[in-house]
Amino acid sequence: MLLEKSFFARPAYEVAPDLLGCTLVRRIDGFEYRGIIVETEAYDATDPACHGYRRKTERNRAIFGSPCTAYVYLIYGIYHCVNIVTDREDFCSAVLIRAIECDRIPSWHNPKEKAHRAGAGPGKLCRLLKIDRQLDGATLHPDFNLWLEARSPNFGEEICQTTRIGITQGSDIPWRWYLSDRTSVSRKPRQ
Numbered sequence: 264m265l266l267e268k269s270f271f272a273r274p275a276y277e278v279a280p281d282l283l284g285c286t287l288v289r290r291i292d293g294f295e296y297r298g299i300i301v302e303t304e305a306y307d308a309t310d311p312a313c314h315g316y317r318r319k320t321e322r323n324r325a326i327f328g329s330p331c332t333a334y335v336y337l338i339y340g341i342y343h344c345v346n347i348v349t350d351r352e353d354f355c356s357a358v359l360i361r362a363i364e365c366d367r368i369p370s371w372h373n374p375k376e377k378a379h380r381a382g383a384g385p386g387k388l389c390r391l392l393k394i395d396r397q398l399d400g401a402t403l404h405p406d407f408n409l410w411l412e413a414r415s416p417n418f419g420e421e422i423c424q425t426t427r428i429g430i431t432q433g434s435d436i437p438w439r440w441y442l443s444d445r446t447s448v449s450r451k452p453r454q
Contacts, residue, residue: 298363315355
């Protein structure tokens with residue numbers, strides 16, 4: 264079942280844990296690749312780590328868009344990251360999809376890498392599903408070859424909440440969630 268716009272018309276910190284167990288779907292050349300979302304992070308206008316914290320620019324314009332659209336950006340000049348815009352238009356708020364677990368691995372995936380780690384990180388999952396800036400601002404819908412489907416009604420996996428990783432500002436905000444038993448989570452806290 265396709266997740267509708269109303270699902271995303273809430274604060275990012277509410278949407279982020281609710282996306283765990285949902286499916287990110289990407290259609291490429293007529294084939295559909297599905298990944299269970301196993302890790303997310305929330306960002307919004309009150310957060311110094313959010314790309315729209317200071318102001319709206321041409322680069323970050325999509326994060327101020329309508330809920331249920333994609334915000335795709337480039338980090339380190341080589342890796343794309345995909346976020347799902349949430350809350351309301353003209354208010355920067357989004358959920359970063361940090362990791363997915365795929366049902367089948369595309370042929371272009373590096374065979375030396377373990378299949379369960381193919382989408383274990385925001386850059387890796389974008390490379391795996393060929394998500395780039397061309398999808399920035401796109402509505403999440405089958406018409407645009409990228410969409411989200413609801414989790415199973417039987418979903419009951421344990422969800423862990425921690426602080427976000429890979430950032431310097433706002434690193435103390437506990438807006439990261441992951442499915443505790445999945446091996447495709449990008450990084451689990453040290454015990």
